[in-house]
Amino acid sequence: MATAHDTIDPLDPVKGRAPLILGNASFADITNAVAAPLEQTSYKGWWLGFGAAVLTLGVLLISVGYLVWEGTGIWGLQNPVGWGWAIVNFVFWVGIGHAGTLISAILFLFRQKWRTSINRYAEAMTIFAVICALLFPTIHVGRIWLLYWVFPIPNQMAMWPNFMSPLLWDVFAVSTYFTVSLLFWYVGLIPDFATMRDRSKGLRQKIYGGFALGWRGSMRHWVNYEKAYLILAALSTPLVLSVHTIVSFDFAVSNLPGWHTTIFPPYFVAGAIFSGFAMVLTLAIPARKIFHLEHIITTKHLENMAKIILLTGSLVGYAYGMEAFVAWYSGNEYESFTFSHRMFGDYAWAYWIMITCNVVSPQFFWFKKMRRNVTVLFILSIFVNIGMWFERFVITMSLSADFIPSSWDYYSPTIWDISTFIGSFGLFFTLFFLFLRFIPMVAIAEVKTVLPQADPHWHPESAHGADADHATKEAHAHG
Amino acid sequence: MAEQKVWGLLAEFETPQTIFTACEGVRDEGYRHWDACTPFPVHNLDKAMGLGASKVPWIVLALALFGMTAGFTLQWWTSAVDYPVMIAGKPFVAWPAWVPVTFELTILLGAFGAVFGMFGLNRLPTFHHPLFGSERFARVTDDRFFIAIESRDPLYDAKKTKKLLQKLGATHVEEISE
Known part of the structure; x- marks a missing residue:
């Protein structure tokens, strides 16, 4: 019946719902399936994709280099359109990032267990998209060597940033968002880095082991870990809503x-x-x-x-x-x-x-x-x-x-607007290809928790029989 | 060569179901210095082990409140005390405009509390641990479940403890040296 992945799958005997992972996978099957892309001997296809991404990244570096040398005049900016593609691209990339946080945090709080298969992937996408997003306001300031003005750092002018400006709120919102997303991602990765450590040898083992921090799956650790993960989800949920709210304030205020x-x-x-x-x-x-x-x-x-x-x-x-x-x-x-x-x-x-x-x-x-x-x-x-x-x-x-028809104008992008935007995809995909090559792209430990046999009260016998669901519920009531 | 000191016993289990009942057994015997190591957090295993609640939330609360206070104070001091600048005729203490930055810093410090608080409570990073000496233990991050009982536990007795673990369903029990 369930030969193709598209057919209706048999129900999980414990939960009475369709299983999230197909093919009666065992715990080791999951580990092997996710680790396989990182342990190939040949990476021909990967090099092809990575090479293309790096070339596109080169386009970005040239565009940004020229921008820093010449100034924002190389873009199609004029009066009255003082915000051009840079802000469009900024909001575009920040927006893309938000699904990752929604999947990792909001769906986690709602106990949507299907998220475990895609959350690692989506969180990686978030982090790389936010890196691309941060690039655009950074280069849009023109004199990027004065970027430190946006931070409350004591300086030679004895002046502080204007905390009433939505653009400054953005600085705090997006950098907080980036930091918290990175931490959330890393915390989720620790057990999987440990898995990779235990599967590899030599230098690889040392590097994965370094990132795994000596994780040994201790239940005393899991207790704090799960609580920290839950709280990070609870903190990220209002955070992600606040970030795009504040991005919209750039306009709405x-x-x-x-x-x-x-x-x-x-x-x-x-x-x-x-x-x-x-x-x-x-x-x-x-x-x-x-x-x-x-x-x-x-x-x-x-x-x-x-x-x-x-x-x-x-x-x-x-x-x-x-x-x-x-x-x-x-x-x-x-x-x-x-x-x-x-x-x-x-x-x-x-x-x-x-x-x-x-x-x-x-x-x-x-x-x-x-x-x-x-x-x-x-x-x-x-x-x-x-x-x-x-x-x-x-x-x-x-x-x-704008308000005076005599100053109306039509915005046309220059080649540099376009090359910077295309180049940002190079940055994104370079990071993404590195991720696919070196980091488990599915949360191994988390996916194991949604397998039916991960339930400590699961019985292999109850997997068969018509009212297995009913029987297990009774066992719970009496147990 | 001096004989190596025994750190404790490591028992291997094959399924979450057996380790769950085994943990209940070890808990009911009254052991204190022991641990269960699993590839993923087995649901409710902390209760089967008799562990208390995590202290992480208190660290998060403290740091989040600190972030909130620091964020608000920063904006108030820089805009209203140290160098007030009149912008668009708005009052110096325009606190509603400070809400976003205060909020972001609350979240940021709270997240630091969750992550670094968890690291602190778990004593991570700890790159060396006696359990890593066992070859079988490498499967703890794959598909095997372990109970480790330390020799410093007052109830520890090399023979009796081993017997208990075997009775509870361990498929393999070995001695771990420090």
Whole structure:
């Protein structure tokens, strides 16, 4: 019956639900399956991907080098559009990061056990995306050697940063987000580094062993570990919501039509989760195939993510509608002009790309067939990535038509805008390929806890028989 | 050569079910200096061992409160005391604008408390441990479950303890030297 991964799977005898990991895997099977990609003898395919990523990273280094040498004038920035692709790319990358935290923290608090197969992956994506995000405001300041002005460091001017500025809130929000995500990821990795240590020899063993900190699976350690992990999840949940709220404050706190709205924080958070899940799909679909992890990252996992994309995509669609409605209903002529300009003006092409990709394309996920079709999922996830970049572009381009028509202008990117953006993918994928090569891409210890035999009250006999579920429940009641 | 001192006994179990009942057994015998080592946190095994609650939350609370206070004080002192600058006619103590940074620092320090508090309580990093001397122990991060009873436990008796562990379902028991 359950020969193909797409068929309906038999129910777990203890929980009465479909098992999360397919093929009756044992604990050792999980260890071997996840460690296999790190222990190959040949890495031809990997070198190909890594090489391409490093070349693209070179494009970034040249673009950033020239920017530092020449200044932000090499971009298409002008008056009134003083914020161009840099802020668009910043919000794009931060948003992608958010799905990782949602999967690792929020789904953990909700006891969504299916997350264990994808959380390591998604957290890695978060960290690399936030690194890319941090790059853009850093280089956008122009004179990056004065970047230390954003930190409250005593300096020769005896001045302090302005804590009333949303841009400064961003500095604290995004750097806290990066630090906490990195810690969360590392804590989750410690038992798996120990697994790799115990499987390898020589220098490899020493390096993995160094990162494993001497972990020996002691239950006395697990008690503190699990509590710390739970608390990190509880701290990351409001953190991730606050980060994109504060990112939206960059726009919403200014007095600009189209930006100055209270809907921005929830709308940005929904959009961030939407784009992030799309990116998880874009990355996970090829990887599970290449590394033969289809029994761990199952179709069910992909389907669950598609459902979240449908939900958040619809929330984003609602926000677009509500923005436009309020612009009209408020009777504010600047506000309503901004929106008609967005929909029918110079940037109408971008607006309708955004609507098509973000509102229309996820609607296919109402159908179970579509949600379980890996090709459809992959293509639509790319559409969503594109659409969410355009959302930030459309919002930022509200600057182009400001209060004085004589100063209106049309923003055209230069080659350097484009090369910096493409180069940021090089940075992202270089890090990602290194991750695939050296770090277990699935949380080994965590996945073992969701196997049916990990339950200390599981009985192999009860795996068969019609009302095994009922029998086990009774055993619990009497035990 | 002087004989090596015995650190304790290491018993191997094959499933979470057997180690669970074995831990209950060792706990009920009254042992104190012992531990269970598992590839993943077996659900409720801490209760089967009779362990108390973790102290991590208290460390987190203390550090989060410190982060909150420090964050607010930093903003107040720099903007209202050390070098007040009039910006857009806003009051010097514009505390609602300080909420985001205060919040972020609360979270940041709380997270430090969770991670480094956990490291501290677990005495990590500890690169050397007598258990790493056992070859079989390498499978603790794969698919085997272990109980280690230390020789410094007052109830420890090389023969009786070994018998107890075998009775509780251990598939292999070995002596570990320091």
